[in-house]
Amino acid sequence: MKVIVLGGGRVGGPMAMDLNKDERFEVTVADYSDKALNNIKTKCPEISTIKKDLSNPEDVISLVNDYDLAVNAVPGFMGFKTAKAIIKAGKNSVCISFYEEDPFELDQLAKENNVTMIMDCGVFPGMGNALIMYLAQKLESVENVMVYVGGLPVVREWPTEYKAVFSPMDVIEEYIRPARCIENGVLVVRPALSEVEHIFFPQIGTLEAFNTDGLRTLLKTVKAQNMKEKTLRYPGHAEKMTMLRKLGFFSKEKNIEIKGMKVSPLEMTAQILFPEWELKPGEPDITIFRAIVEGIKDGQKIRYTINMFDRYCAETDVISMARTTGYTATVALRMVVDGVYTHKGISPPEYMGKYPECIEYLLKGLKERGVNWEICREK
Amino acid sequence: MKVIVLGGGRVGGPMAMDLNKDERFEVTVADYSDKALNNIKTKCPEISTIKKDLSNPEDVISLVNDYDLAVNAVPGFMGFKTAKAIIKAGKNSVCISFYEEDPFELDQLAKENNVTMIMDCGVFPGMGNALIMYLAQKLESVENVMVYVGGLPVVREWPTEYKAVFSPMDVIEEYIRPARCIENGVLVVRPALSEVEHIFFPQIGTLEAFNTDGLRTLLKTVKAQNMKEKTLRYPGHAEKMTMLRKLGFFSKEKNIEIKGMKVSPLEMTAQILFPEWELKPGEPDITIFRAIVEGIKDGQKIRYTINMFDRYCAETDVISMARTTGYTATVALRMVVDGVYTHKGISPPEYMGKYPECIEYLLKGLKERGVNWEICREK
Numbered sequence: 112m113k114v115i116v117l118g119g120g121r122v123g124g125p126m127a128m129d130l131n132k133d134e135r136f137e138v139t140v141a142d143y144s145d146k147a148l149n150n151i152k153t154k155c156p157e158i159s160t161i162k163k164d165l166s167n168p169e170d171v172i173s174l175v176n177d178y179d180l181a182v183n184a185v186p187g188f189m190g191f192k193t194a195k196a197i198i199k200a201g202k203n204s205v206c207i208s209f210y211e212e213d214p215f216e217l218d219q220l221a222k223e224n225n226v227t228m229i230m231d232c233g234v235f236p237g238m239g240n241a242l243i244m245y246l247a248q249k250l251e252s253v254e255n256v257m258v259y260v261g262g263l264p265v266v267r268e269w270p271t272e273y274k275a276v277f278s279p280m281d282v283i284e285e286y287i288r289p290a291r292c293i294e295n296g297v298l299v300v301r302p303a304l305s306e307v308e309h310i311f312f313p314q315i316g317t318l319e320a321f322n323t324d325g326l327r328t329l330l331k332t333v334k335a336q337n338m339k340e341k342t343l344r345y346p347g348h349a350e351k352m353t354m355l356r357k358l359g360f361f362s363k364e365k366n367i368e369i370k371g372m373k374v375s376p377l378e379m380t381a382q383i384l385f386p387e388w389e390l391k392p393g394e395p396d397i398t399i400f401r402a403i404v405e406g407i408k409d410g411q412k413i414r415y416t417i418n419m420f421d422r423y424c425a426e427t428d429v430i431s432m433a434r435t436t437g438y439t440a441t442v443a444l445r446m447v448v449d450g451v452y453t454h455k456g457i458s459p460p461e462y463m464g465k466y467p468e469c470i471e472y473l474l475k476g477l478k479e480r481g482v483n484w485e486i487c488r489e490k
Numbered sequence: 491m492k493v494i495v496l497g498g499g500r501v502g503g504p505m506a507m508d509l510n511k512d513e514r515f516e517v518t519v520a521d522y523s524d525k526a527l528n529n530i531k532t533k534c535p536e537i538s539t540i541k542k543d544l545s546n547p548e549d550v551i552s553l554v555n556d557y558d559l560a561v562n563a564v565p566g567f568m569g570f571k572t573a574k575a576i577i578k579a580g581k582n583s584v585c586i587s588f589y590e591e592d593p594f595e596l597d598q599l600a601k602e603n604n605v606t607m608i609m610d611c612g613v614f615p616g617m618g619n620a621l622i623m624y625l626a627q628k629l630e631s632v633e634n635v636m637v638y639v640g641g642l643p644v645v646r647e648w649p650t651e652y653k654a655v656f657s658p659m660d661v662i663e664e665y666i667r668p669a670r671c672i673e674n675g676v677l678v679v680r681p682a683l684s685e686v687e688h689i690f691f692p693q694i695g696t697l698e699a700f701n702t703d704g705l706r707t708l709l710k711t712v713k714a715q716n717m718k719e720k721t722l723r724y725p726g727h728a729e730k731m732t733m734l735r736k737l738g739f740f741s742k743e744k745n746i747e748i749k750g751m752k753v754s755p756l757e758m759t760a761q762i763l764f765p766e767w768e769l770k771p772g773e774p775d776i777t778i779f780r781a782i783v784e785g786i787k788d789g790q791k792i793r794y795t796i797n798m799f800d801r802y803c804a805e806t807d808v809i810s811m812a813r814t815t816g817y818t819a820t821v822a823l824r825m826v827v828d829g830v831y832t833h834k835g836i837s838p839p840e841y842m843g844k845y846p847e848c849i850e851y852l853l854k855g856l857k858e859r860g861v862n863w864e865i866c867r868e869k
Contacts, residue, residue: 270732354649368761383738383741
């Protein structure tokens, strides 16, 4: 089967290489960056590459038409358009592109075209959603869902002690957008970066966790009395980011005048932070996920804990962000090909969690790639 | 005598009003801002005002020609040009404008024109320099000179807990420019914001002190084994500013591109911080100065401590920054008029400290205005 990977970046590249290991797949990567494509070519010559600007949906449709499957790994700002184009081309796909638009707008179209599209197929949103749904279904009622997730550099550099493979603009967006959560059955909104708490992780030490708007589809798909998501960073990060926000460095208002031109502080701040936050080649990163799911079963209070901790792989030079996000998507794609997951239309990742066989498939596939998700149950 | 005050801002205005109380003086204020001039007019109608752009030195010369004395209270960036114009006009003057250029470049010209110009005639540089020189002269050898100085808002607003009447650009400059100091008789340079220590002041509580480049002329005029100046802020300020500097927000390099135009982060940062750091009308401020001068006299180790703590005056609505800086200059001007200080040429404030009668004059004049400088001596 012919697979097209749209976006050959630091996550898309490893996804293509993982898919290439599968005899069934003939893999092609499309990207506009020669650097990205050459990087893949040198590591894995069997993969075909196409230099292409994917910003025009029409081009994407005609490109995807020649393939049987698609992986959507483009930057967030063009993710929705690309997803729509893949559906129009009538191909099954998985998507790790994190966009703001509501993917369910595409559900009808996907059903009409009889395609399966698994969206947000990473860590959280991603495998985390699937496991929370899986556990929620084991319970008669869900009391609490508490999610902690973060990707961090191993080496901590003062002051922000943070690095990522996506743009500072996307990170800052998490620090601006109000965080929706469920408290006592009611949807409430808390400021981003608020309610900082400290959590000890034996593998990396004490981290801080603060509110961000990460629940997204789970707010509708899982019914719980209390549900909250927090982002993990090294202690002190939240206060520093709150300071920048309070001082106005994250403002989108064009309230700064440079040589008669109105600009927004955020435009400039994102540029200033880019070199600071860029995870350099070979720099090791980690990914941490922990969720607590509490509820009642057979009249008994049950507490499940989900844990995942992953590190950069020096041997393959694949960053943890790519391992945990990309491999979830590539395993999910296989699951669709194998007919284990057959839902037509748009699937948020938690839909996979409705089927124990899917969870089993995903856990096994990720374990084979060294990404270990663990569920423990306490009475 | 006719006195022209160049610059009628939040320090220049109160200076004009103070001079106006003196029968001998007929006071005129020149400023480009109607707001500033009207503010003076309403508070003190006897003062004449002239709306004038003082950026052109030729205009300043012809303006000052019609007066007997001048006070240079223009913004720092135009201070040197204005000082030169006053000298060319051949009038005695005091200057509180804080500029980067070396005032001694004007010494020859001032001597030729037989005028007295007392520069940096504020707190520090200013009265602090004069008192340090005065005490240094009492000693056979000066071991240590340690200076702590700062102007702060009474009300602390997170995160920076700072306000000022001068532009953020000037404040940030203090946080960038390397701090020159004397250690064991050698001139050394320390990074600005470095060597943070905490000092308790009974009137305001614990403050932090960090290196800034405030010694300036004292580095040459007073001979000491160790001499250091530190700026006072509320605790935590230095780390936040160091963070902004480290992240690149204080960079003067035009390394940011906004719509094809190269701009420097500092240009934008100064604009962002302006509303945050602006001391609003009626907002109370304080000024703190402490210096320790240690040395040997008659083979004995002697320690002098200089203290000054001043607050905003609600009755006259004069901010402490204007009281402590402006009144030092207006008293010094009277001292020149009274023939107590007669040095021709450029005088850094410490020159006044060479004459006990001048120190007496200054201390008395400031005390009359409620600005109390205290010297205590310990064996």
